[in-house]
Amino acid sequence: MNEGFGLVVRFTLKGETAATAFDALCVATLRGIASLEPGTLIYVSHVPEGEPLVRVFYELYADRAAFKAHEEQPHTQRFLAERGQYLSDVEVTFLNAVAGKATSRP
Structure with a gap:
């Protein structure tokens, strides 16, 4: 994969x-x-059980170019500019697919 x-x-x-x-x-x-x-294939915000002040995003893009295009969008730029006022911490982990199952694309 x-x-x-x-x-x-x-x-x-x-x-x-x-x-x-x-x-x-x-x-x-x-x-x-x-x-x-x-x-942008998947973009989901989660609240971990028992951690009401934490949000975990899972994002999956067709490729790095799609991620770059996402980062350049006005709605993403607004999010990036405004999010800091609400946060005490942020951790980002980049992922490269090795194996797995994916549903077919429309």
Whole structure:
């Protein structure tokens, strides 16, 4: 499995108010991703069980070029510019596919 380029991002939020605002920013960003990014295959925000102030993003792109295109979008640039006010920490792990199962693309 050599297709795809992914990452996992773990965001730690400053508090409940920050978490609510961060989630709203994510919803607005996801609208742009869903409608404008065919190379973004998966982009999901998760709340880990027992960690209400943490968000974990799983992102999968068709390739590095699709990730680069995602990073250049106005909705992503807005997210990157505004997210810091809500965060106390962020960890990014880049992933290269080795093996796995993927559903067929439409």
